[in-house]
Amino acid sequence: MEQAPREVSAIGNSGGSGNEDGSTAIPMESMTSSSGGVNGGVGGGNGGNSGNGGKVMSHFLLEEDFDSKRRFTNTHKRIFYILTSLAILVTVVLLIVFLLPRGWKAPKKNINIIMMIGDGMGPAALTMARVAFHTKGESTSQAHLQLDPFIVGSVKTYSSNSVVTDSAAAATAYASGVKTYNNAVGVDENAKPVGTIIEAAKKLGMKTGLVVTTRISDATPACYFAHSASRHDEGFIIDQLLEREIDVILGGGKQYFSKQTLQDAVSSKYNYTLVESKQDMEQVESGRILGLFADYNIPWEIDRLRDPKLLSTKPSLQEMTIKALDLISQNSENGFFLMVEGSKIDVAAHINDAPTQIWETDAFDQTFKIVREWAENDGNTIVIVTADHETGGLTLANQMVIDGNPKYSWSPEKLLAVNKSADVMAELIKGGADPSKIIFENTGIKLTVDDLQEIGRTNSTFYLNQVIGRIVSNYADIGFTTGGHTGEDVNLYTFGDKISEGKFETRLKDHQTEDIDNYLDPILRGNINNIDIASFIIKTLNLDIQSITKSLESFNPVAPKP
The missing domain is CATH 3.40.720.10 (Alkaline Phosphatase, subunit A)
Structure with missing residues (x-):
């Protein structure tokens, strides 16, 4: 069955005609050989051997013979599209970088x-x-x-x-x-x-x-x-x-x-x-x-x-x-x-x-x-x-003056020698235990008469705790100014x-800027x-x-x- 020829753009001034297989042929008369005789057929570049290519081939070139040119054009198009896409991507990235506030960081997840x-x-x-x-x-x-x-x-x-x-x-x-x-x-x-x-x-x-x-x-x-x-x-x-x-x-x-x-x-x-x-x-x-x-x-x-x-x-x-x-x-x-x-x-x-x-x-x-x-x-x-x-x-420490010279002292080792809280010692004393024995066994301190009198003045656990605490503190040359x-x-x-x-911006450098609080x-x-x-x-x-x-x-x- 004879197919209608596909319409293509003419090269030169002649129109195209259809071949039996449906491909498009272009009249030779519309082309001039770059070397050899005029109208030289397929082998025309060798000097006018127009008759050697057969009757059809001597007068027409098939569209398939221009595939290399079409491939060349398609390659240029692909390169153009790739470069355009890259240009758009770079532009978007630059806009993001320059439009975000200074010091902006992507929010963290799972903090x-x-x-x-x-x-x-x-x-x-x-x-x-x-x-x-x-x-x-x-x-x-x-x-x-x-x-x-x-x-x-x-x-x-x-x-x-x-x-x-x-x-x-x-x-x-x-x-x-x-x-x-x-x-x-x-x-x-x-x-x-x-x-x-x-x-x-x-x-x-x-x-x-x-x-x-x-x-x-x-x-x-x-x-x-x-x-x-x-x-x-x-x-x-x-x-x-x-x-x-x-x-x-x-x-x-x-x-x-x-x-x-x-x-x-x-x-x-x-x-x-x-x-x-x-x-x-x-x-x-x-x-x-x-x-x-x-x-x-x-x-x-x-x-x-x-x-x-x-x-x-x-x-x-x-x-x-x-x-x-x-x-x-x-x-x-x-x-x-x-x-x-x-x-x-x-x-x-x-x-x-x-x-x-x-x-x-x-x-x-x-x-x-x-x-x-x-x-x-x-x-x-x-x-x-x-x-x-x-x-x-x-x-921390007590100062004494000896021969006109200050002498500082405090004894942390005496604090570590204590093996019970004042709270526990106070409860034992309130329960009837001998204060001198309890304090000495758990602190190494021998109570004075004044210490014993102070301990005997109260049944309050809180106050008794403080009395014991101050006895130990004085022994170690430290002091408390308040119970509050x-x-x-x-x-x-x-x-x-x-x-x-230490990776934050230097505070002094931007101390006078209005936006310091922002970051x-x-x-x-x-x-x-x-x-x-x-x-x-x-x-x-x-x-x-x-x-x-x-x-x-x-x-x-x-x-x-x-």
Whole structure:
């Protein structure tokens, strides 16, 4: 069957004609050979051999004979398209680079923050622990604490109504980023509830946890989940705990949990595993955990380490933190926030018990080592360490003047020689034991007549603790100025996410620029305010504290009267 010829563009002035196989032929008459005779057929370049190519081939060239030219044209097109695409891609990249704000970084996923608070842990307490545990035979030869290499600044601690804060106002500053009055838990200076980091983190699907050595209802942990006009309403504070759905809760204070609260905790609604011993805690491998290891506070570290029963049943701060990290990091695609408190550094300082405070500080320092190593291995965890305030007004050393020359002395080895807390010794004395025998056996100190008279003046355990603490302190040439808090700044330490790696822009270089706050505020460097730490956490985790605060407008933070 004869096919109609396909229309092609003519070369020269002649039209094309169709061949029997359907290919397109172009008349030879429209072409001029570049060499040889005119109209030279297929072999025309050799000088007019037009008759050797056959009748058809002598007059026509098939379209297939121009395939090399067509391939040449198609190659150019492909190159053009590739170059155009590359040009567009480069343009888009350049636009992104130049239009993004200076210092912009892609948001990280799965960021974790571990906040460690040494309650009452002032600079002198850290120095005392360092010298006591790490002096190598010479008074000037000192190794460092685990914390020491990571110090980056100091923190101002005042509250809204006092230059000397309490733990509640300080913890509200850390947990919510607002200044408030002493005694306030999760409320502002007008006693209005304010959202907390833990509440906002849960809203984003993050996991959360609290690890303490006092009561879960104590001021510091309470400020992360509760809202109370008074820190002393601990039952009211615990009544708010389960609704926060905190994944890991480890500490003391079982006496403030009602029977109903404990039943609700293990119900299918909240699904906690309730544990009350170290062994039970270690057996929990997944899910939510509520650990209540004491009716009130967990025993002192100095006593726990020397009592086989306590050692086997009561977990240390390190052991609780290890378990917390194990559980909270499971299925934590959205990241987690964990608060770890060395709670009883403060309690020891309140009773001026320096040896006990040393052991509590060391336990906190060793816990930081565990946390830092975990964070370093994880690679996407920020660790922030500080205190809420200083307690006790601790002074290291006593100065005497001999022959007109000052002589300084203090004896850390005498502090380490003590093998029981003042708390335990006081209970033994109150139980009828001979004070002279108890003090000498556990401290090496021989009581004076004045010491015995001071001990015999009271039946108050708290006051008796202070008397014993001061006897030991005088023996070691150190002193406390108060049984309460002081207003001094506290140390700040950080690890992770380049915070403590010195890679931020130099502050002085851009100190006068208007946009410094856009990339340096708040930065955990130098002397900062306690609310700056909360601001850093809120911005880093992209938390919406304001919406939490708004949702609490109808909540009454005043505990109902019994």
